[in-house]
Amino acid sequence: MSSHIRRSMPLFPIGIVMQLTGLSARQIRYYEEHGLVSPARTEGNRRLFSFNDIDRLLEIKDLIEQGVNLAGIKQIFASRKQAEQPEQPKQPNKSNTPATPKVVKQDLSEEELRELLRTELMQAGRFNRATLRQGDMARFFH
Template sequence: MELEDRRQLPLFSIGTVQKLTGLSARQIRYYEEHDLIHPARTAGKQRQFSFADVERLMLIRQWLDEGHNMAGVKRNFAEQERKQKTARTMPKQDVSDAEVYKWLERELIDRQGYGEFQGDLSRFYRNR
C-alpha cells in the first residue's frame, strides 16, 4: 500500500479529531457542510477521518487564526489545487550547471550569504 493511500484511510472518530485539532464537533461539521472536508462514513453513518482530513482541518484552523474568512480558506484550497495540477502537468526540466550557478550567485548576493546556505560564500561572487 502506498503512503498516499495510507494517508486517506479513514481511522479516526470525530472525538479523536477534536482532540487532535482543538476544534469542536460543531466546527468540524460546519467545515464539512462547506465542502472543505469529506470524511468517510461507516455503515452506521458515523464520520471516519483520515490523516489527510486531520491535516486539512489543522490547515483550515491555521488560516482562520491568521484572519482569513471562509471565502479566503476556499480560495486558498483552490489555489493549492491549481498549483498541484500545474505541477503534475509540467514536464520535469533538467537544469544546467550554468543556471544553478546563476541561481546560487543571486541567492548569496541578495541575502548577503545568509539563507539556504551555511557560511558566507558570497565573497566568491562579489569580485567578478
C-alpha cells in the same frame, strides 16, 4: 507509494479529531458542509477522518486563527489544487508569466503529525483494544 493510502485511510471518529485539532465537532462538521474536508462515513453514518483530513483541518484552524474566513480558505485550497494539478496549459506563456501562486505556507505535517499521533495513541490506550493501529502508527515514528 503506499503513503497515500495510509494518509487517506479513514481511521478517526470525530471525537478523536476534535482532540487532535482542538476544533469543536460543530466546527468540523461546519467545515465539511463547506466542502473544506470530506471525511468518509461508516455504515452508521459516522464520520471517519483520515490523516489527510486532519492535516487539512489543522491548516484550516491555522488559517482561521490568522483571520482568514471560510471563503478565503476555500480559495486558498482552490488555488492550491490548481498548482498541484495544473489544468492543461491551453495557452503557452509566451511572455514570462510568473503564473506561480506560491503556496505561502505548509511544511506543517511532519511536526504536527507527531503531536497528533501522540494524542491518538493515548486515546487508543484509553480503550486498550485498537492495537491494530499501533502497528500502523509505528511507521510514523521512524
